[in-house]
């Protein structure tokens with residue numbers, strides 16, 4: 001037991017070795033983020049994001065992949081996964097039953113049908129449908145929601161995020177690798193080697209601040225997605241030590257495989273650190289947009305709920321604003337104006353590509369969360385770099401020029417995307433404990 005414990009604490013030290021001190025290119029410390037997130041921001045966001053306003057995501061999951069022939073069928077249906085007989089599939093994994101995951105369901109069979117893990121639960125109540133119609137009418141009358149093309153396109157549907165948590169889906173192999181590869185190799189200014197952002201080495205010029213920022217942002221998002229799947233991992237019945245009961249639990253081995261320097265050629269700890277960088281950038285976007293958000297009306301069709309939601313949002317924003325070491329976006333695109341403009345355009349094009357690649361993700365649930373999080377990050381970048389005013393005077397006013405605006409969908413994805421990062425940072429505590437103290 002002692003030996004095992006020693007081995008595991010070393011793994012904890014190795015994985016978390018970079019999670020201390022200042023975050024690259026920022027003055028903020030990892031410890032400060034962990035403390036304020038875990039004690040103040042995460043608990044508040046958790047209850048805020050369970051409210052109706054932040055619960056139903058309007059999204060088009062049927063858009064064709066613009067870059068290569070759609071391989072999603074091949075990725076999960078018949079090519080990689082052997083089909084189980086109907087009676088072998090645990091009831092909890094069948095479409096429409098996911099939310100009913102219960103003791104009764106856990107005692108069901110053990111066959112893995114990974115396609116079902118990634119399938120969406122699209123059930124909605126009649127009241128929700130009525131509420132969405134009211135929301136649309138309200139949005140149109142406010143002229144706040146300007147992204148009409150997407151909003152009105154065929155294929156848009158509401159998805160209940162609480163019924164479709166981001167977790168292990170079994171999506172692996174060529175399809176996600178092609179997505180990540182195309183993001184990093186074609187769109188992400190990846191430094192060589194990935195672990196070093198530092199001064200230039202021979203044949204490997206260091207990246208400028210903007211490109212480093214871009215790469216870290218995406219890497220931090222990737223880390224967050226992978227932490228979620230490690231944290232909410234499906235141990236099938238018959239897994240060693242699990243008998244016949246299937247369970248959703250943190251998977252330490254999976255976490256180690258992804259973040260231990262030993263299994264990642266040294267890159268794991270930096271990838272974990274990048275999560276904090278991404279967190280800091282989105283935190284700053286919320287702080288910057290706070291004056292705008294604080295005076296926004298969050299319409300849900302229920303006056304009491306609207307008011308209480310507004311209070312909840314103000315409460316979390318007050319903590320976000322009080323964060324001492326905010327990311328300083330003014331350092332980016334600050335050089336020669338002509339070069340800065342080109343760089344910003346390049347940044348924007350690459351980010352747009354990353355968000356479009358999400359339509360190529362071959363697992364509906366992963367696509368859902370991938371789209372949500374890239375859209376949220378896009379909103380954060382718009383807030384930080386659009387150059388428009390963000391302030392109390394910036395809301396729509398019929399008699400004045402329209403300045404900065406956020407659509408409902410931008411507000412929705414901004415908060416939800418930040419909520420994902422917040423949960424990832426929070427779950428690191430659990431992994432640290434488990435690695436230090438394996439049962």
Ligand SMILES: Cc1cc2nc3c(=O)[nH]c(=O)nc-3n(C[C@H](O)[C@H](O)[C@H](O)COP(=O)(O)OP(=O)(O)OC[C@H]3O[C@@H](n4cnc5c(N)ncnc54)[C@H](O)[C@@H]3O)c2cc1C
Pocket residue numbers: 166167168169170171172173176177179180218219220222223225226229258271358361365366367369370
């Ligand atoms: C948009 C998207 C959403 C997904 N959502 C889910 C989900 O909800 N549930 C689920 O179970 N699976 C999900 N996946 C799949 C998951 O991210 C992995 O691709 C899969 O588990 C296979 O993991 P892997 O170990 O092969 O490495 P991958 O995570 O696929 O990584 C590929 C390569 O990228 C590099 N890399 C890894 N992490 C980082 C990082 N943080 N920064 C920089 N480089 C890195 C490494 O070289 C690695 O070999 C999603 C994939 C995508 C593209």
